[in-house]
Amino acid sequence: MKEHDTHVTRAWVLHPDIKSDQDRRTPEPALAEAVALAAALPDLEVVGAEVVGLRNVQPGKLFGSGKIEELGARFKAEDVELVLVDGPVTPVQQRNLEKDWGVKLLDRTGLILEIFSDRAATREGVLQVEMAALSYQRTRLVRAWTHLERQRGGLGFVGGPGETQIEADRRAIDDQLVRLRRQLDKVVKTRDLHRKARAKVPFPIVALVGYTNAGKSTLFNRLTGAEVMAKDMLFATLDPTMRAVELDNGLEVILSDTVGFISDLPTELVAAFRATLEEVLAADVICHVRDISHEGSEEQAEDVRAILGSLGVPDSTPQLEIWNKIDRIAAEDRAALQARAARDDAIVTLSAVTGDGMGDFLDAVTRALEAEKHETEVALGFGEGRKRAWLFERGLVTDEAQDETGYRLKVAWSRKQEAQFARL
Incomplete structure (x- = not known):
């Protein structure tokens, strides 16, 4: 993959805006995201970026001959060594463009692979x-x-x-x-084995998910004091990090920080990184962290919801939306957002950087965990001491009575705990 040296590569980012593509993204935010992707690679300097409008894709070279000539002259004048194309480029197109421009070329998949490799x-x-x-x-x-x-x-x-x-x-x-x-x-x-060991721990799992660069790692660090890499760059976290955290009300949870999602994630990577998102499937509460200051925040949120759906996250898992980075929003707009969030128990506004709104966040997580609980009566024989001990260790028993056949316990638990008990 990528070799690190002291040489800084001069790069140019192109976002092809293909008019015939019904699903095409809004070009300006897409280009900004591609530049941020490029900035996530070390030893790379983005010296230029532009949207290139295309009526149709040229099979052999992607762009038309006039545009190739115009771009080539620009690259030569700017000493560009690497061109990053924010979209798919076929092997033939890549070879032809590299030959015409005398540069190395990476498409979106290649670029994301480089970042993943580095992180x-x-x-x-x-x-x-x-x-x-x-x-x-x-x-x-x-x-x-x-x-x-x-x-x-x-x-x-x-x-x-x-x-x-x-x-x-x-x-x-x-x-x-x-x-x-x-x-x-x-x-x-x-x-x-680690997951099974964790299943024996009575702590519920709270998973932070969200679009890349939404501020999950910053929030994770604020909650845990952990030194998880949290830079203002895309894909800063690629491996799920988990920490046990005691909330202000004494409730202990396992907090899981996951890899950031991204639109048009290459299929090779969706398959390869599925396992890093498995923690989300085991979560008792999913916190969807959004950069609410980003102009494409709603589109990003849709992408995250789609990926969660494709992962098979159960409908029964409570989900909270965390509107992060409110410190970057003008005061009057911030007040409007906070008023909107106040009307919905599943939305919290906060700033992971300043700490504003953290109390509301912890309250919402606690409510979500409590709301998931239901009460059941469990009958156990005198010989089922291990099962009885399991329930008491986790603080699930609200009442207990004894008769000639054994114990009758009232238990308040989540569906996940009930399923764990059934497997004992």
């Missing part, structure tokens, strides 16, 4: 990134451009010269993927 900290994160990168590279072999220099005649599209090299590369990648999958299985089994 992944745990063994699992590193393995997942490697697998995602290999899956991506494998697709780049389809048109065989990687080895054109070694080929004599024929482009390898339909066999002939060069095909052997492509097949060899593909086989090497497949072998590597199998090896990584085995390693990942071992790591996931270890995580499974």
Whole structure:
């Protein structure tokens, strides 16, 4: 992947705004996000960025010849070494544009992979990134451009010269993927053991989720005092971090900080990072942290909701919306937002930086956890002392009576605790 050296690479960011694409994003915020993505890579200086309007995509070179010439002249004048295209670029388009411009080119997937590679900290994160990168590279072999220099005649599209090299590369990648999958299985089994160990702990799990750069890690740090990396850059956190926290009312919870979501996340990465979001599935409360000062906050929120839906988060899991960064909003607008949030128990406004609204946040989490509880009567025989002890250890018993057959207990618990008890 990326080698770190002291050389600073001069980069230019392009966002192709394709008019024929019905699902295209609003170009200006999309370009701003792409620049922020680029800024997340070390040793990279973004010297220019622009939206390029396109009626249709040119199959061979993405852009029309006039635009390629115009951009090429700009890149030369600015000594640009790397062009980042915020969108998909086919292997053929990439090779042709690199040749025409004399620069290295990365598409959105390649850029996100570079960032993920740079940020992944745990063994699992590193393995997942490697697998995602290999899956991506494998697709780049389809048109065989990687080895054109070694080929004599024929482009390898339909066999002939060069095909052997492509097949060899593909086989090497497949072998590597199998090896990584085995390693990942071992790591996931270890995580499974950790998760099972945590399931025995009576603390509920509160998961922080949200669009990348929404301020989850800053909020996590404020709550836990943990030194989780929290910089104003995209993808600062790539591995779920968990800490036990005692809330002001004495309630103990496990707080989980997760990787930031992003729109149009490459399919290779959705698959590779699913495991890092597994903590969300186990959560008792999900806190969806939003950068409410961002002009695309609603679109970002929609993306997060869509990903949570695709992960299979149960409808029964309580969700809170945390409108973060209110310190960045003008006073009159802030008052309007706070009035809106006050009418909805599932919305909290706060600033993770200043600490404003933290009390309301903790109250909302406590309410969500309490609301999830329901009361049940449980009958246990005298020989079921372990089950009875389990209930008392977790403080779930509200009343107990005894008769000639055993114990009758009134229990206030969450559905998750009830399911854990059923498995004893």
